[in-house]
Amino acid sequence: MAKLIERKYLVTFIVITSLFALWGFANDITNPMVAAFQTLMELSAAKASLIQFAFYGGYATMAIPAALFIRKYSYKYGILLGLGLYATGAFLFIPAANMQSFAFFCISLYILTFGLAFLETTANPFILSLGAKETSTRRLNLAQAFNPMGSLCGMAIASFVVLPQLISDKRDAAGQTIFATLSDAEKADIRLHDLAVIRNPYVAIGLVVLAIFIVIALMKMPKTDSEEKQAAGNIHTNKQTLSNLWHNTIYREGVLAQMFYVAAQIMVWTFIIQYADNLGIDKATAQKYNIVAMCLFLSSRFISTFLMRYVNAKLLLAYFAIGAGICTIGAIAIVGVPGLCCLVGISFFMSLMFPTIYGIALENVDSRDTTLGAAFLVMAIVGGALMPPLQGMIIDQKEIIGHPAVNCSFVLPLLCFLIICIYGFRSHKMYQKI
DSSP states (O other): OOOSSOGGGHHHHHHHHHHHHHHHHHHHHHTTHHHHHHHHTTOOHHHHTHHHHHHHHHHHHHHHHHHHHHHHSOHHHHHHHHHHHHHHHHHTHHHHHHHTOHHHHHHHHHHHHHHHHHHHHHHHHHHHHSSOGGGHHHHHHHHHTTHHHHHHHHHHHIIIIIGGGOGGGOBOTTSOBOGGGSOHHHHHHHHHHHHHHHHHHHHHHHHHHHHHHHHHHHSOOOOOHHHHHHHTTOOOOHHHHHHHHHTOHHHHHHHHHHHHHHHHHHHHHHTHHHHHHTTTOOHHHHHHHHHHHHHHHHHHHHHHHHHTTTSOHHHHHHHHHHHHHHHHHHHHHOOSHHHHHHHHHHHHHHTTHHHHHHHHHHHTSOGGGHHHHHHHHHHGGGHHHHHHHHHHHHHTTOEETTEEHHHHTTHHHHHHHHHHHHHHHHHHHHHHHO
């Protein structure tokens, strides 16, 4: 059996895997900020979710340019440019907080995710290429296991550093926020304080990103198969690559499945706070449920990587999608803490979905087409920008046919898991014919 990670690639694998934690941190310190901005800026749930539209819209904007840049230069330069954009977006939180502008925060996140688009477009196919093709999906699942470690750090900082310090989330004896009842002068003082609290962790991660930029700039990276072919002039034109990808059914459907998966993930993790808020739970406490969800997500990443030694990855994807769907039905139907627990449980089943869909989609793609192929899979992250505002609009209804609208809104993730389940079974059937 081929080795999961060859010795000659071990140092590179470790360094590149650290990048997965970086975008995990950015993703999951940002999710609870939707609820924070909703209160602080006095926005509707739909408008506050524009934070996610800006964040994941950056992926859609920059994924293809990132792929073309990497194709022309190298994975290493793509990583360095990604880290530079990440740091720039993080540091823009300083003027955004000073100006107290929600639009400026959205622009800062938009630029920050330009960097994340470069990093994801680079790191995922790079990890796949660091060894034998038959172990590539397992290798990516292992690397992706470090993504929730960064996510846990982001969640922990949000839960124990940011959200508890937000004066705007102070509540009365009935569990209702008092911010809306204050005078304009009092609100202005609180905004100044709370936006500074939100700003600080982004500035801190910007400094960490700069340090990693220096480390990678000084490192020598191994050339991958696709880079060696490019250096030898043996590379498809962009037009050839696009044609190859379009006619690859498993890949084409994989991009669609990835879009729905990211939409489901962002909806589940973003609106868990609104779900808890509907039960009278404050934001800081609600974020602890998110941490439990991420712990389940992290442990399941290692469990699913192990299970792939014995169960076909495509079938495992379908089975986990069924499990996620069952938990989602519980979150919709049950009003109360048991429903919240079902919502938390979804994360266990989501764990393998992103890297497994990614690996399945690229498994039968020519190495000369991998860079652009990876870009469209990263671009599919736009699902996280498109569906949360729609869910926010449902939540703003407050109640639908006597049932809490926040519960009903999770019909959207349920639809996403159904599509992922179908892709798992279909891809298994199609690969049997190849």
